[in-house]
Amino acid sequence: MSTSEEYVGQSGRNYRIERVLQEETFPPRWVGLAITGDQKYILKYIHPVNFEDLEDVNNKLRGRANHVRLSQDTIPKKSMFVFDYLADHLLHLVQKDLPLETTKTILKKALLGIAELHDQDIVHTDIKADNFFIDWNAQENGIHVERVQLGDLEAAAYMPPGSAMVGKQAGNPMWRSPEAHAKGPVTKTSDIFSFALVCIYAVHKRVIFAVGEEELDEGVDPLSIVIERQISYFADEEGITAFLKYLGDDNPWVQVFEIIRDGFDKEHPRKPFSIWKGVDEDFKSLICSMTNFDPAKRITAREALAHKWFEGVE
Template sequence: MPLVRRIATGPTCSIGLIGQSGRKYNIKKVLQEESFPPRQVYLATSAEDERKRFILKYIHSVNFDDLQVINNRLRNCARHVRLPQDIIPEKSMFVFEYFTDHLLHLAQTDLSVAARKKILKDALHGIAELHDQDIVHTDIKADNIFVDCKPGIQRVQLGDLEDAAYIPPGSSMIGKQAGNWMWRSPEAHAQGPVNKPSDIFSFALVCIYAMHKRVIFAVGEDELEEGVDPLAVVIERQISYFADEDGLKGFLERLGDNPWVRVFEVTRDGFNQDNPRRPFALWKGVDDDFKDLIAAMTNFDPEKRLTAREALAHEWFKVNK
């Protein structure tokens, strides 16, 4: 089943807020509102021009200043990343341009192959722009890829940088990959070193979803045996679909004495004649160039995955088929 994003909507209203730029925003609708953790997302219009729509998003005060630093680092070099156009400091809010849709929804429509490729390529440009500045997104997923459409695909940007982090060369974060576990990399599940390759693994899953309308690590309750954690199924599928001997060996070596090593080893050893692996490279109905791209982005050894710039140069993105 496709993943559905639940959005709480509220009645229209006309509360006015003034941004640091001096622009006044009239809130028209509550898109999301949660008290714990605090989260508010509003649809607003410009008081000067009601045709201009914006998204006002609460940013937790703990993250506000750090995110400002990241935004400033990207300001003049990230055409494919959705950055705030204004801020409302007293409300701890960022103001973003409004996009009509996101890939999580659009992938389930009758988009052409060319349109899907364009969305993915533009989103990958966004990842490359982040990585060029040593910024790791950590929450790459389909509903963080925003699209302006009708008529056609007008603009695509990668958004939701709240969990992004600046990681200087030679460094990494331990176990920090945000968002839903259905899009996470193996090293994030193992609470191991997370860096740019982790974004690339997650993006590969987004590519599969965009082209084949499948969230391959979504685990339904009907698929679970009693007492089995969904994460166990996800790890088994990750190894089944993407791990070869060399990649898995390199992955485990990089984890060192991490206690998750044993989990991956037991899962690896659980495949047999009755429970064979199902490598993505052997899936039917999948374009060969696409298989090659996905294999290169999902190598279990993070150091051997394609970079964002290398992925952009892959044949699949060059050929419109």
């Protein structure tokens, strides 16, 4: 697809491709910046297998979600969705060393997007910092946040109460929940665990489960280090016992988690997030309530919005 091409959406709008933002062959991926009059849009190729599912998710949310980036148009013949253009995303914007109050505002709006999804029994399954899109402008007193929207709903799924997605590992390992790593039941609570990691990144500029090459001995799977950190930072005995029961006896990952759990001792102790130095106590409380290893004990998105750490945040 070249920048000279134009496409016509079902709305009748013409989209002229100004710039290709992403292009990959396998798996096929294409994202472009398009212009219609003086408006900018994002055109995104969606694999035909997922096209109808994503359309259904968008339709379930339409009129019910102000903090989710929904499609504005489609180009079915090209298997493309058209989205509003937002200038930045959280993964990048955080590097501007934002004031804490601005960061809180962004995170609250981001969490509202998750809450709007969950209110309609839709689970995102791929919560990460670069899936929160942001419009902002620079003012004399700092950055003013115009809009924050949760995007990239391709992996999202409708899960009515009592249901779960099993066997799927969506997204980057750095942001996944423990049950997603274990191909166990993924539900709304899995989104909440991942969002806690986004919060830590936004506030402390750390992707705590990123594994550098220098940390890898020969033959070591980076995922084993990620799981080790998850257990070290967020699992207590009660929580991991409930988690293993949640996975079920037939899940082959149970043994992996047990071996890693049993590897901690006096020489190699756990490092619970709850006792990290230099972390605000209210923030610790919020994160720990979202990352309980027992998925049943994690707070909901609406409960997180009511947490003391967000008190007074617009």
